[in-house]
Structure formats: C-alpha cells, structure tokens
Amino acid sequence: MSDPIKKPDRPRVPIPPAPTRAPINSRVPGAGLPLPAPEPLKPLPPGDFENFCKGVKDLLGVDLSLYKRKQMERRARGLASRNHAETLTEYLHMLQKDAILLDRFMERMTITVSQLWRNTDIFDAIEQEILPELDARADGRKLKLWSAGCSYGAEPHTLAAICLEMGNKLSRTPQIKGTDINPRMIERARRGHFSEEDARDAPPRLLQKYFDKVPGGWVAKPSIKQLLTFKVEDLFASKTDAVDLILFRNVAIHFERERRDQVHEILARALMPGGILVLGSTEMIVNPSAIGLERVRPFVFRKVDQEAF
C-alpha cells in the first residue's frame, strides 16, 4: 500500500537564492544612490516637554507627566515633526488653535482609543458570571457599576446593553457611571455616537437592538442612555465609593509604576466588600492582597469581604 502522506517524487530543481529586496528608498527615483544619513534628533530646548505637558493639562485636563516619559515624549515629538513643528512648544501652540488637530493628537497618543465590546470575552464573563454573582450578593439593592477612564463612552454603553439584555436575570437594572478626566471625551460619551470602526467587534444582534444606525456609525438608543451618567473626574481625586463593579481598562497601562499602584489603591477603596475590579487584558496588580483584593481570574480582582471571615 502506498503511503498516503508521501508526495510523488518530483525532479529536484535547485532552489534559486531568494532575491534580495531593495531597500524601500532605492525603489524610488534616484535608486542606487547612497541613502542619506538619518537626520540626528535635535535636542529639545530645556523645559520643552514639561511646558508641553503643562499646556496639554490646561487644554484637556490630561496629565501627560503621569505616563511613561520616554514613550510620551517620543510620540509627541513624532506628531510634532509630522506637523512641521520644530519644538513641542510650537506644536502646543498649533494644538491650542486647532480643535481637529487636538482630537487627532489625543487619538494618536492612543490615550483615548476605545471600542464597543472591546475584548468581547470579558463582557461574556461579566454577563454570565460577574453580574449574577454581584446581584445575588446585593440582596435586591441596585448595583452600581463604574467605567473609570471611559474615554468617549464605548465601555459603559456596552455595559448598559448587557444589563438590559440580562433583563430579569438581575433583580434591578443597575446604574452605570462613566468618568474621564478629559471633558471632550465626556461630551462625546453623552452623545453616545460610535463609528463603524468602534462597532467592529460588537455582536450584530445586540448592536442592532440597542443602537440606531446612522450614516457612518451607530447611536445609542434612549433605552440604554437612561442607565448612564457621565462625569468629568480625575481618578486621583475621585470621591466615587460603594461601587459593585469597576471597569478600569487600558487607562493606567502607560502610567509610571508608582502612579499605577496609587490608582489601584484608590479603586480598591471605592469598591464594596465583595465588589469586582476588572483590568485590561494586558494589565495586572503586582500585590493585590496589599490593597485588600484577591485575584479571581486573569485581570479580575475581588475586594476581600473582611466580615465574611
């Protein structure tokens, strides 16, 4: 019997060496000429980055100095030079005068990126396990859910759609708060308008049930809007407390370690005993027990209920 896996022998043809790929620059007119040496990065005038951070904070309320400096500075400088600004101070002046450029700056810094049903798996876990468990513990009390650092509101709108979809599996419809330090994002969140790109991972049935189609995207129906409130709030000065579920995803990811630990502690304090904190899919808390949390599953932490012991 012939071996079904063995392919019929073919005459052996020597394999020619892989063609060497011309560098991109040599495929344009002038190919063959030596590539110009990359321009060395000009040193920034002293205080340029600090001045830029202060200006951005005044403009948007966003404190870039909380983030990893190297990363922020590299991105900001890249954007500045693409806009033909020689220094960050010059770029800041451009941002102060141009709202569209400002929005683009925020997006490119990836500080405000979001989408509906971002990382769908976690929303399945919230619907099937986390909310039923929290509801059972709440004993008829209305659950308080918080999307901390909600950007333009995709995350709390997703939560609201899920809560409505759960219907009477929950004893009461939860209240959902979205907060962000950036007033422009909160203004957008209140509008509840999302692009096609924002909706790319949304389950089509739920998207059509809870959002109306509009040219270029989707707008939240009043049924989900009425569950939501939005507020401009700096997490480091937050007064929010007694929350059952906090979604804190992709906010502290670029923060310096010390600031990240600090904000985790603030959020742990804001939780009800037994409450749940959900982080983004690449984030972690190094020592959860130090702030009264226990790890339930990857990226999900529960506030230890001291009274249960």
Ligand SMILES: C[S@@+](CC[C@H](N)C(=O)[O-])C[C@H]1O[C@@H](n2cnc3c(N)ncnc32)[C@H](O)[C@@H]1O
């Ligand atoms: C990348 S978005 C994350 C949006 C959403 N949580 C998600 O995962 O899709 C991060 C948001 O955190 C906000 N943020 C950063 N620092 C903050 C602070 N100190 N207080 C409140 N919000 C903050 C930013 O303004 C931005 O809109």
